[in-house]
Amino acid sequence: MGKIIDGRAAAAEVCIEIKARVQAVCDKGVQPCLAVVLVGDNPASKAYVGMKEKKAAELGIKTVGHKLPAETTEEDLIALVKQMNDDPSIHGILVQLPLPKHISEDNVLLNISAAKDVDGLHPENAGMLLTGREGFIPCTPKGCVKLVESTGTEISGKNCVVIGRSNIVGKPAALLMLAKNATVTMCHSRTKNLAEYTRNADILISAVGVPNLVTADMIKPGAVVIDVAQCRVDGAWRGDVDFESALEVASHITPVPGGVGPMTIAMLMENTVEAAEKTLA
Numbered sequence: 001m002g003k004i005i006d007g008r009a010a011a012a013e014v015c016i017e018i019k020a021r022v023q024a025v026c027d028k029g030v031q032p033c034l035a036v037v038l039v040g041d042n043p044a045s046k047a048y049v050g051m052k053e054k055k056a057a058e059l060g061i062k063t064v065g066h067k068l069p070a071e072t073t074e075e076d077l078i079a080l081v082k083q084m085n086d087d088p089s090i091h092g093i094l095v096q097l098p099l100p101k102h103i104s105e106d107n108v109l110l111n112i113s114a115a116k117d118v119d120g121l122h123p124e125n126a127g128m129l130l131t132g133r134e135g136f137i138p139c140t141p142k143g144c145v146k147l148v149e150s151t152g153t154e155i156s157g158k159n160c161v162v163i164g165r166s167n168i169v170g171k172p173a174a175l176l177m178l179a180k181n182a183t184v185t186m187c188h189s190r191t192k193n194l195a196e197y198t199r200n201a202d203i204l205i206s207a208v209g210v211p212n213l214v215t216a217d218m219i220k221p222g223a224v225v226i227d228v229a230q231c232r233v234d235g236a237w238r239g240d241v242d243f244e245s246a247l248e249v250a251s252h253i254t255p256v257p258g259g260v261g262p263m264t265i266a267m268l269m270e271n272t273v274e275a276a277e278k279t280l281a
C-alpha cells in the first residue's frame with residue numbers, strides 16, 4: 001500500500017518559507033504585489049482566482065484584481081497588461097486562462113513583461129528553462145517537482161515518464177525532471193502502447209485530463225505518481241489515475257483534489273515574492 005502525498009500539507013510547509021521571504025521584502029519597504037486578471041465568468045476560473053487571492057492575503061502578498069467582462073477585446077486586455085508592466089508597484093501579472101475564444105492567449109502572454117511573468121508562460125521564460133538559465137518556472141510543473149522531492153525520492157538517474165506535452169504542464173515538467181538528471185520520456189495522444197512506457201517509470205507525471213487513463217497495471221511497483229489532471233466526473237474531482245487501485249502499486253501518489261493544486265498556488269506565491277525580490281537586487 002502506497003503513501004498519499006498530502007499536497008496541502010506540503011504546500012503549507014513551503015508557504016512558511018515564502019511568508020518569511022514576503023516579510024523580508026516588506027521590511028525593505030516593498031510589499032510584493034500580484035495583479036490577477038479574470039476575463040468572463042467561467043466558474044472554475046473564478047474559483048481558482050479566489051483561491052490564489054486568498055493564499056496571497058494569508059502570506060502578506062497584496063493582490064490587485066481586474067474582473068473584466070467576457071466581451072473585453074484583445075486590444076483592451078493587452079492595453080491593461082502593458083499598463084501593469086509599467087506600474088512599478090506590481091511585481092507579478094497573472095492572466096487567468098482560459099481566455100474567451102475571441103482573444104488570443106498567445107498574444108496576451110507575449111505582452112506580459114518577462115520580469116513579471118510569474119506564471120512562467122512567456123517564451124522568454126520558457127527559453128530560459130530550456131537552456132538551463134534562471135527565469136520564472138511555470139507553477140504547476142514546479143510544484144510537481146517539489147511534491148516528488150517531498151517524498152524523499154532521489155530524482156537523478158530515475159526513469160521519469162510525463163504524459164501530456166502542453167506548454168503549461170507537460171513540456172516544462174519534462175525539462176525540470178531532465179534538469180534534475182532524470183531520464184525523461186514524454187508521451188502524448190499519438191503515443192502507441194502508452195502502458196509500455198508508463199510501466200518503466202520510477203516517476204510518473206500525468207497531465208492529460210482523461211479520467212482513468214492510468215490504471216494500476218500501467219504503474220511500476222514502487223513508482224512515485226503525480227496526477228496533475230483535474231476532471232469533473234459526476235460532480236466530483238478526478239485525476240487521470242485510477243487512484244484507489246494505483247495506491248496499491250505506487251510507493252507515493254498525489255490525490256485529486258489535495259495534491260498538485262495546492263502546491264501550484266504555493267509556487268505562484270513563490271514566483272511573486274521572487275519577482276519582488278528581483279526589483280530590490
Ligand code: NAP
Nearest residue numbers: 140164165166169188189207208209228229230260261264
Ligand atoms: P492540455 O493542454 O489539454 O494538454 C493535454 C495533453 O494530454 C496533450 O499533450 C495531449 O496530447 C495529451 N493527451 C490527450 N489525450 C491523451 C491520451 N489519451 N493519452 C496520452 N496523452 C493524451 O492540458 P493541460 O493544460 O496540460 O492540463 C492537463 C490537465 O492538468 C488538465 O486536466 C488540467 O485541468 C490539469 N491542470 C491542473 C493544474 C493544477 O494546478 N492542478 C494546473 C494546470 C492543469 P497532444 O499534445 O497529442 O494533443
